[in-house]
Amino acid sequence: MKVYLIKASAGSSYSEYKAETGGPPQNIFSTAAATPRGVEIEMTDETIGMKTDFRSGADVVAVFMSTPDALRAYEIADRFREKGKTVVLGGLHTMFCPDEAQVHADALLLGEAEGVWEALLADVTAGTLRPRYKRTTPADLSRLRPYPTDIIPPSRYNWTWSVAVGRGCSNKCGFCLVHKFFDTCRFRPVDQVVEEVSRLKKLGVEWVELHADNLTVNRKYALELFRALAPLKMKLYGETTILIARDEELLEAAANAGVKALLFGIETPSGAALAGQGKAFVRPEKVRDYIAVVKKYGIEVWGDFLVGFDEHDVSIFRETLNFIRTIRATRTFEHLVIPFPGSETFKALEREGRIITRDWSKYDGAHVVYQPLSMTKEELEEGVWWLWKKSQGKFGALIYSLFSKEAWRG
Template sequence: MKKPKLLIIVLFQNLVDEEPYYARNPAPPLPGILLAGMTPPIVEVEVLHEMVRPIDYNNDADFIAISFMDYLSPHAYQVAERFRIMGKTVIGGGKFASTHPDNVQPHFDSILVGEAQSIWPQMVQDMVKGKLKKRYEAGLSPSLDNIPPPRYDLVEKKYFTPIVTEATRGCPHSCTYCQLNIVRTPHRKRPIQDVICDLKNTKGLPWYKKKTVMLLDNNLGGDIKYAKDLLKEIAKLKFWGIGTQFSIECLRDDEFVDALSNANCRMAFLGMESLNEESLRDVQKKQNKVEEYKEYFDKLNRKGILTFSGLMFALDKDTKAYYDSLPEKLDEVGCSVILPSISIPLYGTPLYFKAKSEGRLIDGDLSHFEGDHVLFKHKHLTEDEIYEAYRSVNKIFYSWINIFKRWLRFLYKQSKQESVQQFILKMLITTVIYFKLSIFQRHHAQKRVFSRVKSRRKEMITNAKSKFYENPITV
């Protein structure tokens, strides 16, 4: 007998209708394929990543599961409504559903609150029997032992790096804007052998897609000893390149840097966030010290590891003088690639409560919570000044001349410690990653920052008293 079909949709970066999937990443987000891996074989499963493929509403699935983040919630509700009108059963889940379930639940037949591993198999059983409850709660921090490997065989072919996983969840730090600080949970680690098992579960993938890996932890270095032990095991798998993400102070530990290098780490995403010490202190990012950045970036670059660094605008202690000096400061510290964004007061974070209590929230449209909008009134700067600084830094950093200059500087810093073949492979991989990231960020700046800043600003002023704040969320 034919099994019923479950379609898992991962909504992502559907920023504007006419351009739904320009945000092309080399690797997929983890939730869709992870959920597929946990799904009992009583249903057939398909995973659709909206980042690379539009939603086909005439698909043959009986059940739809939608995973989404905060800024995608208005879009998620529309997608769910369309499927529900067609008679399909629709389940919602993800970070926003887990932190604000009362707001999300009315839009779905059922929602999953929290981490799926302990509750999803039961939910699928109930779904097939037609006995779904309105809400399933997984508890705050269920065990991370024995999570089945993600279904890499279901990753869209367009992704160059289908092998993505995570070793840890949570973070020991308390940055006031971070989603992890809406509901704090302990930093937890998976058994190292489970992570290795994921990375080996590559049957059916073409050989060249088995060579690169992304570890999508919030902070791989939350327990530095664990991270080093894990990287030692990963090094044995001899990947051509891995990418990972960790808190910047981990780079004080030279053994950690060596472990990254030995595992062939080629790209590290770092929450640099600001080169303004006062702003860092203000958002409780105490682990970052601006005067250490240059040394850390140099350490990584010398080992052939590119840095991809978050950079936030509109932090309360920022000033016009700081923004004027920012392009030069970025050049001095030697970031390879930056991910600029305007700070987001995510609902329920300490940053949100602060802005709310001071009556400074000015835009409640959740679809604007993507990092390109000014959402709360700044203490010293006007919206125009913030948008102008955002535009100007993007423009200077991502000019072709600066992109090439940084690439040459990265090549120049290399200390050659391996065979000629290994060195050439390292340089090839880092060059591809560097230009892919830089060109994507340049494209983002052109599409989302330069041409849209003005129209978005007007739109924001019109919507200043949005319905959302007339009916604020209860957190």
């Protein structure tokens, strides 16, 4: 049997942002890792400009999608089905819009792939394919195999690679899907992560993303992991919360391990908006000092920002710009709020009849897709562009150039 794993990309700003802030996409690589031995694997990651091969000889085509890439994924799925292929859809958007996805697929892979992907392939062989496959229990991360490096090699990701470290988050921020997708917060055994990073170093990988939705949420684990990684002297980065700044022992261990950058969701200078999203643990008045502490350990701070919450009126753009200029993050990424289907934010907007469009390609952080509460749609659009323009001058904000490709057009 041969399977073809495709990460669909509509070339949106969001996809580029994800590609820029992470290594290889988790969905196709974790599914490749879970594929039974003896099954041939072909892979395409459209986020890095690879072209989908519609002449593939694969028996099963599995297409993975985030919301902004959904329409592109359906296009790919439909074309392969016309050719008589068995088509599977997976990824975040499939999980939260299964009825919509089902129209374009023979089967859906819902949630974590491990265990059910293997069952799905066995059913294809037996001719007993079911429409939906979903785990009933969280995957055991100690049973994960490393992402393959011989199908799409690390050179395609500028020698940056991703190692699965953890899944899930104990927080429940309203706009976020992590706690909806993963029932529990789990981590992989430290020795397995260390072994994989060591192997990647021998392969010539320069940067390793310690991939976890919240890398340091389990302090004991994070400390153990950082200490075990230190002898390898690799360049590492990951994503956690700004609260790490309150724990200098952990920060020192991270720095000694080789952590060079951490991505934090700082989101907004509006305490009311943070509280509205269940993220009041980010205290705007503390962020500047926290960032200074992190940078003291030689760790770059990448800050993620969102505009367009209900608590935001037209004053938020200047307020955010002033805040960004004050806190001295190394890089900042500013987006519009994306109400991903499945999130509490989407549910609330839908209840209130404020979703303007279900053209998923617009759910990319560069288009307004809902009626804002405290300003007009036009004010939100113009405001975010003003913010991008201003923040780029001061900080060379990477995301500005990424977004500009898409949004200046629209």
